[in-house]
Amino acid sequence: MEIKIRYLITLFLFSFPIASVSLVNNGFRAELSHVDSKSNLTQTELLYRAATRTKHRLSRIKRMQLFSSTNITSNMHSEVPTLGEYYMDLAIGTPPLLYSAIADTGSDLIWTQCTPCKKCVSQPTPIYNPSKSSTVSSIPCNSTVYIDLCSVDNPPPSCFCSYNYTYGTGWTSGTLDKETFTFGTSKSVSVPNITFGCSTSTSDDFNGSAGLVGLGRGELSLTSQLNTSMFSYCLTSFFDTNSTSPLLLGPLAKFSGTTVKSTQFVKNPSMVPTNTYYYLSLQGISLGTNNLAIQPAAFALQSDGTGGFIIDSGTTFTLLVNEAYIAVKSAIESIVTLPVADGSTVGFDLCYFVGSSSSPRSMPNLIFHFDSADMVLPEDNYMVFVNQDLWCLTIFSSDISLSIFGNFQQQNFHILYDVDKEVLSFTPANCATI
Known part of the structure; x- marks a missing residue:
């Protein structure tokens, strides 16, 4: 399958509006679950899958170093088709739809699978339908803010921003939109106008996940969009499949x-x-x-x-x-x-x-x-x-x-x-x- 690859360590020369005052002042806690925590795997199977994902991750980064803005053909497939290690629970839209996405400090874009699907992978929760949310808004493809991500050349004024975001061996494509996201466990926080990828096509590498939450240093990451100055996590023992790991954002992280x-x-x-x-x-x-x-x-x-x-x-x-x-x-x-x-x-x-x-x-x-x-x-x-x-x-x-x-x-x-x-x-x- 041919996909258009854009070099995605991209520069975004803009800033996002500050999120709600309560979020900035108090922060919130989310829970991280290991991708294999509910799989009933043996210790040997857990380690084998982790070793395979590690080598898959390396091949992804290696391929990213070779990217150019030309078309390439990707035939790669992993025995363990998961590009992430920990799932984060969150909700999208109004009314909020709960889902789990990979939390990743090595990437930026927030995205989830959306209907109508062109190529969606299996996920444990319902797929987000933007037509059923009262708070979603589209980004025009002639937006000067997202000019490096929208994939339409010489766009007409009435079209919406579409994107192709690649992870080397994995990829997602769809439209770039804004939506209200809800985070946290005991005390939830809703934040409007989060920019995210509404993915209608997703590679098999993300099978089992509803999307990804980027925690990297770029402007599209969750931490940048929330304008939070810090975050922390504490990962429980690898073989403790019953416990979740805390992810703390804002002052709670310290x-x-x-x-x-x-x-x-x-x-x-x-x-x-x-x-x-x-x-x-x-x-x-x-x-x-x-x-x-x-x-x-x-x-x-x-x-x-x-x-x-x-x-x-x-x-x-x-x-x-x-x-x-x-x-x-x-x-x-x-x-x-x-x-x-x-x-x-x-x-x-x-x-x-x-x-x-x-x-x-x-x-x-x-x-x-x-x-x-x-x-x-x-x-x-x-x-x-x-x-x-x-x-x-x-x-x-x-x-x-x-x-x-x-x-x-x-x-x-x-x-x-x-x-x-x-x-x-x-x-x-x-x-x-x-």
Whole structure:
């Protein structure tokens, strides 16, 4: 199927109106559910699906680096057709229609599937019908505000804005509209005039989801449109399929304490005035007291916008450029004496065989040395029992110059994105109790 691809790390030189005063002053809480939380999968199946999604995510970003504004043919299909990791509950329209969408810090656009469908995928809730809402409004395709996203060349004055938004291996297309959205759990907040994609065609990659909520740094993201200065989340343990994870926006997101560490975001110099991803300055990695031989340049963001190290809620397992991955892998191999096992059938690159007469040694902490802040990962955040026989490393090699800090490594850390101060803060936490 041919789709028109537009390079979507796009510059929007405008600002959105401030949302309701109560939202800005008080903030709200939403719940995040893991995409596999209701699937009754075994531990091995959960990990295999997560490994597949991680590699799918990397291929998506790799393809985005090759995009141009020309037509290409996409035949890619994933064994696990889900581009996100956590669902966020929200509602759209008047009267409000409840649905769940992927929450993603690595993208911007908010969208949901709409009728009449040209190509819609399965979703657990009814599909939004704009004709049944009293608060929806269309955006004309000659809008100067959305000129970079509306896909009509030389549009007549009476047409509406249509868009094609690509995620590399996944895509959505439809019309760009405005609507009232309702957020929150115990105290809901309704916000009018949120710009969103009313998707009438969606790739199979989003099967099972009703859409996506972008939490990136671009002007179309939820955080930008709500004009909120900060948000935070705390992801519960990966295998805790019964608990939801809190997503806090506005002042509710803030936390403090002696264990809180903070580091500055790094701006991508090739994208002015903003960029989607949240880049961090990673100086090195240690395994216990062993400072690994990785040059800081391995994680540096280049002047042309390549390279760098991002934190991403939509990638499960951390991806390191090959130099850094080899150093981590070699350090683990130097202290683990168990027999090496083939983990490829379950999606992992480095695994050990744990027999009935053997057990893994207690592993030292894996420490990520960010600028001014060390994130100390316990063993459970980087080594995992896939089944009773396999014990595997949950870090993969990246075959591009970009490294990604995944959500498996973020579990049981409360993580705050202060978008005004350009600071990421984090602290260990029991996320199930927040």
